[in-house]
Amino acid sequence: MKVSRKVLWIGGVILCLIAAVGVLFYERPLEVFNRLLYFQMSVSGAHSRWMTLNGNRIHYYEAGPEDAPPVVLVHGLGGHSEDWRMLQYFILASHRRAYMMDLPGYGRSEWPQNFSYSIPDEASTVVAFMDALGLKQVDLGGWSMGGWIAQRIAIDHPERIKRLMLFDSAGLHSRPEWQTDLFMPTTAQQLDELDKLLMPHPPQVPGFIARDILRYSHEHKWVIQRALNSMLEGKDTTDGQLPALKMPVLIVWGGEDQIMPVSNGQEMHRLIPQSEFEVIPGCGHLAPIQCSDQIGPKVKAFLGK
Template structure:
């Protein structure tokens, strides 16, 4: 009887735990996904750390051999360091020490109310990040808004950037032909429209997942809007800076990108004489994640030249 009672207790405890986990996933699926992503980063060998830059706490991951050549990858608007998790294994396997910072306002970094969230100020944070970690010269990559940021870094601190990589990058003086308010969706219909901009074949989201995305979007909308409003002024655009870049530049673009269309990648290529443009067929704005198997070997080949 005692053994039977013990098994019944264990079974009840297990069912209660499963029910609690199920409820947590139902109520806050994004938190569960975030925990899973952090676990994946940990098991990939990534070390999670933070450093103070210009008075702000900046979180970052570091992975790969400590003595390897350094690559720093900067995420885009609304993104985070984990967005690079599909691409970084290619660099690590090639022997690179990879740093993935969360920009202020994003991921696990501080979200200060007194920060502008402009690309110019984010670029200063990236340079400060180099200084805080003692990184004298790096191979630098940026995706979307992150691409804009690293263009500014490369133009203003060319001695710090050995090679530059731009992935579906913003930065040109171009007015978007899509509704920029979709970056802060307020309804399931707007979320569907935004996903269609990001991906050629967006997944169908369960209602409870969409609800949690909208809740999170509402919480962080002020950061996205402040950054977007700054970008839309056009004051930090890079058209006039790109022809003066001297370092080798790799431009990677999703063929069917609707956020920053391929025509923008082609123009950047024209403005940088020594650049190389690699177009990824049937891929959209999320190319570094969704098409990493095609992009990874290209990036490694470029860095090894």
């Protein structure tokens, strides 16, 4: 049987496309992974949006009914808005409208050189974000560094926060017992050590993916360094101010978190008498992604009260 030239041409084009995708995946696997995350967010019903705050372009997602009560979610150090991709399903199931932003210096937002990347300045940006969208009062959630930012907002603007959710949150006056330089890895060994801190059973990272992660880390480590330097100064810690919070607070912690130990969550719970404290066994610092099936129902129940 003869094969037509058209069929051969189409087959050749398909093979070339497959080869091109293969080369891209090998050379820039993070770009491919990010595109898949963007697609996952789009399929979930989250709409990608942009706004300008203080002269900087900020990216965010919004999802859920327009007339539903708003929830604003703040990611952690080195994170991005897509980190909420799993928990958003439970938040939307609570009849909420979710807003997930990329902080300045992270994700698809701008990386301004003249920004401090401190907790107070990031918190001011989140408040400006709420103002720009006309969000007078919100349920606010923060993860890790984002939890610290969320605490700062709840302390400074308590009338703006209806409920507060903290996931494996930073913010207390306690110095890390691990090497903070691991958040700016320069070698594959350091990347492996960071993964072991972040999750109980990290997968083996192929060499070409590790290489691209290290490239990205090298290009953007100045943001992480500024943020870490500011946090390690300890002047913006919240220990003395948490007892003043009056809104309902949910504190959720991975039972095997090595970045922020469970003892930090216990102390936050002690300092906020009306708070609820949930420990998720077997989960690490990435619990909101890797253990969302256990955390999600607790979030949904909290928002439903």
